[in-house]
Amino acid sequence: MTNSAKKSVFIEKNMRFVDRVLLLSLPIAFIFIFMVAANMLSASLAVISYATCVIFNIIFLFPITYELQQLRQYITALSKGSDVSSDKELVLEENDSREIINAVNAMQKFWSEKNDVLQAQTLSDTAVLDSLPDPLIMIDNVGKICGANLATRVMFGKKISNKSLDEVIFSNNFIEAVNRILRQESDSESLIFYLTKPIEQKLYAHIKKLPYISQDNAVAVISIYDLTKAMKIEKMQSDFVANASHELRTPLAIISGFIETLQTTAKNDKEAQEKFLNIMKEQTEFMSSLIENLLSLSKIELMQDTLPEGKTNLHKIIDDVSEALSLKADNNKTSLQVFIDDNIPEITADYNQIKQVVQNLTDNAIKYGTPNSDIIIKISRVNQIPPAQNQKIQSGEAAAISITNKGPKISDDNLARLTERFYRMQEHKDKNIKGTGLGLAIAKQIIIRHRGNLTVKSNAYEGTTFTIYLPLSLEE
Ligand SMILES: Nc1ncnc2c1ncn2[C@@H]1O[C@H](COP(=O)(O)OP(=O)(O)OP(=O)(O)O)[C@@H](O)[C@H]1O
Ligand SMILES: [Mg+2]
Known part of the structure; x- marks a missing residue:
């Protein structure tokens, strides 16, 4: 569609433009009526002069009104988020209109860049939080979960968003510590707590009040570390040391018993001496194979990841x-x-x-x-x-x-x-x-x-x- 064709359609659709021209010409009409009434001007001359004024008004007002309408449409489209960058047909002849549109375009560019940066930032923040190995939970001022990373969803279930924290983590000590933060009685809390549901776990939590309320209404952030594995390893190690020392104690007790017998009652008994020395040899052999096996086990454990x-x-x-x-x-x-x-x-x-x-x-x-x-x-x-x-x-x-x-x-x-x-x-x-x-x-x-x-x-x-x-x- 050509520009002139577009303009005629525009005039037809915008009758308010005609109203405005007539309204602007109204004072002049009154002046002409007064002059005709006072015999200062003939009626025919007044009508011709009035018509000339109306035509001038139309000639001067039309471009301004037309461009204002275009500007209105352009800015309305922008405000609705439409992509107007390809709207090459926006032809502006008035300097002021061009300046307005340049300013609007610059503003739109600025905010869209800002939006891109914000979007990228949010995406990278989410990716960073999801890559953390430990759970991280954000709560609002009534203790509802308003954000959780991937590790949290793995540990406590997928559908935890918007749930109250006490519906997800069943520990009175933990919930009490969170409540102290929400009641503003402290800025940070740390504690070790135990869960029995869904599985037995030993957890460490650090709860920290945020210095400001975040975009998604978070007032505090909770980081959780799973100590269950470390607890099991500790138990295994202490059981292992206890078992190993118990196993070593038995042959040692046997050997020291025979040494005592050899020093006392069997001091001069050749036959008993030979028998006891054989038993002692067997026990030392057993002890050395026990130590060898223990060393072998710990060596294999060290190699387990290669x-x-x-x-x-x-x-x-x-x-x-x-x-x-x-x-x-x-x-x-x-x-x-x-x-x-x-x-x-x-x-x-x-x-x-x-x-x-x-x-x-x-x-x-x-x-x-x-x-x-x-x-x-x-x-x-x-x-x-x-x-x-x-x-x-x-x-x-x-x-x-x-x-x-x-x-x-x-x-x-x-x-x-x-x-x-x-x-x-x-x-x-x-x-x-x-x-x-x-x-x-x-x-x-x-x-x-x-x-x-x-x-x-x-x-x-x-x-x-x-x-x-x-x-x-x-x-x-
Ligand atoms: N083939 C088998 N038939 C019957 N019982 C077995 C057999 N292999 C192992 N066991 C049982 O399993 C136990 C553990 O075996 P394992 O090889 O770990 O230790 P061990 O033979 O007692 O000691 P080590 O291997 O240091 O000589 C044995 O003590 C035995 O009771
Ligand atoms: Mg064996």
Whole structure:
């Protein structure tokens, strides 16, 4: 549409413009009427003069009114948030109108830039808060949650926004501390509190009053740190130290008892001396294997976050273990039968650690298996490692090393506890079979490091089978 066509449409639609022209011409009309009445001007001349005035008014007023209308439309569109940047047809002839539009455009540009910065800032603030590992909660002046980062939603549930804090965190001590802030009795509070629902947790909270009320009405911010894991580790460490010192105390007490006997009652008894010295030797050997296992366990724990490297040949491991345990197997009148599938490649694993696991499982099979029976060692290739709770398993193909011995069925209660540190079945303690109770705990840690799995099956007919699953290759 051309400019002139646009203007005519505009005039038709805006009759107020005609009204305005007539209104502006009204005083002149009165002057002409008065002059005609006073015979100062003839009626025909008055009508011609009045018409001339009206035409002049139209000529001068039209552009101004037209541009004002355009300006009004332009600014109305801007205020409604429409994109008017492409409105190239806005042609302004009056200097004042052009200046007004330039000022309005500059203002619009300024605020839209400011808005972009604010939007970017809000987005980056949200991303930063969501990337924090610990929960961060914002509350309003009545204790309602008005903001929460991702860690909070993970810990307390997705739909917590606008809920009252006491509907989400069930701890009287914590809510009381928050209320002290809301009642303006203090500016900050810190406390350790415990939750029993939905799971048992030990948490540390820091509640801080904000110096001003934020955009989303937050008056205080709460940061929470989960101390549950640290508490469990502390307990595990103290249990471990208690167990380790208890296990060491027993052989030490035996040794010191015999030393005393040798110094007193058995001072001149050659036969007793030899017998007691043999027992003392056995006990020191036990102590040294206990210390060795303890060191091995702590070393493995230190390595737990690094994936094993290097290629390991499982055939070689079986050869090494069979050789190391051949004498023990002979003494127990058991023989080791080995079956290895042809398609077993070298796997990504720590050679010495895997050898330690296979050696302990084979040693257990000899120690706890029925004498005069075979121990079957098999290696096969499987498509997937069976899933395990609370540990990372590598997907993809794996090698399965199974070690089976004959013997009575292990009860389900015992099966569930075999990999616990220092756990030994009562019947084996009663039979005085020596062991530290750490071999399977070490094996489990090694297998976790390799992202594999350890399973146990036991029944009276087939005996007991421990199977180690190890991925053929490991990926970060
Ligand atoms: N093949 C098995 N058959 C029956 N019971 C077993 C077998 N393997 C392990 N156990 C039971 O599990 C317990 C824990 O085994 P683990 O290898 O951890 O310790 P250990 O053999 O007692 O000590 P260590 O390995 O230091 O010699 C054993 O004491 C035994 O009671
Ligand atoms: Mg063992």
